Amino acid sequence: MKHEDIWRAIDTLAAENGLSASGLAKRAGLDATTFNPSKRCMPDGRPRWPSTESLAKVLHATGATLEAFSTLVSGARALSSASRHPGRRIPLIGLAQAGSDGFFDDGGYPVGGGWDEVSLPEVGDLNAYALEVSGDSMEPVFRDGDMVIVSPNAPIRRGDRVVVRTVHGEVMAKQLARRSARRVELRSFNPAHPDYSFDLSDVAWIHRIIWASQ
Template sequence: MFSHARVWAAIDALAERNKMSVSRLARTAGLDPTTFNKSKREGADGRLRWPSTESLSKIMAATNTDIDTFTALINGAVPSKVDALKALVAQATTPPVYSLPPSVPLLGMAEAGAGGYFDDGGYPSGQGWDEVNLPRPDGENIYALEISGDSMMPLYRDGDTIIVSPGEKVRKGDRVVVKTLEGEVMAKVLARKTVKTIELDSLNPAHPKRVLDMSDVEWVARIVWASQ
């Protein structure tokens, strides 16, 4: 039976099968990223909202899903025992991948205070949003590090996790991780970089500026994301 709950559950399942959020699924299909948000599934008056046949067609095309498979998801079909076993084996033998979305909605802080840009759940909605690309793990050796010490307080605390991208170009003012030839690894702010030297600031005033000869530096990588 094509109930309201089952159709929306099928959309959630389709996103999960393709390792996407429903917002990313909508963007991939060329739709507004809020199209499938949970807040869009019922009206303010409590009336049920249904996804359009056009939006369903677009997400099936974007994920190469045929109508029979989508219908099976609506009916709550589960994988066969063989498929389930294969999935468990793949999960056990495949190393975890730190996944980031390709882009996220972008809005200025001043505009964010105006009405019409967020729904009741705090998700982006309406028009006027731009997009900013995020670094992708495919083709680039991004990785995570755990902050130690207090030199980056109050921005980064001891134990915070940061994502580092060696391939990103670094500029003045960027937060970076630097490794010296002696094996010291530090998270700092790039104050100045020349052919001969690199100057690094600490956000914590208790830690002085560091000036290193580039001949003593093994690499410099930009911090592109951090847990808080």
């Protein structure tokens, strides 16, 4: 278990409840700065663990179980299929369709009437959508027929699995290898397929994959 895994799980839990890290802290009755990036390191630069008390308050405030939080830490999936929340229907299209016009607005949110719908565990991001994987380009991580839930508002860090759309309409699911002020580097899941690197100006949006049905 690594420090960054714990903090990433906290950020994901916040996003799934429609909150920022500060908003999550306030809901839990903590100081709003408790989970700020500046609080994640000691003054000498060493990583800092969140306190067990703050984690307990966060789980109580969100209704999440320790098991569900551990799943977030492991990175296996960001939502428990046995979510305590009732399901809701979210828009679904095939990944191959996602590059076509009419499915996303300029902000990268799903629009239009060409979407199907699927009922899945509750997602905090009201703009979340689902994509169905086709082909073998993302094996062995995602296989043909798998469905992924994508959150436009979830925080993104290096190593996350993401969906990226370029300004030219190309859509791809990759692992975020690096993002700087000027470039985005993406790693393919399937070693038989090339990695990609784009100028940031060539990227329309990057959304995080937060759940997969596998």
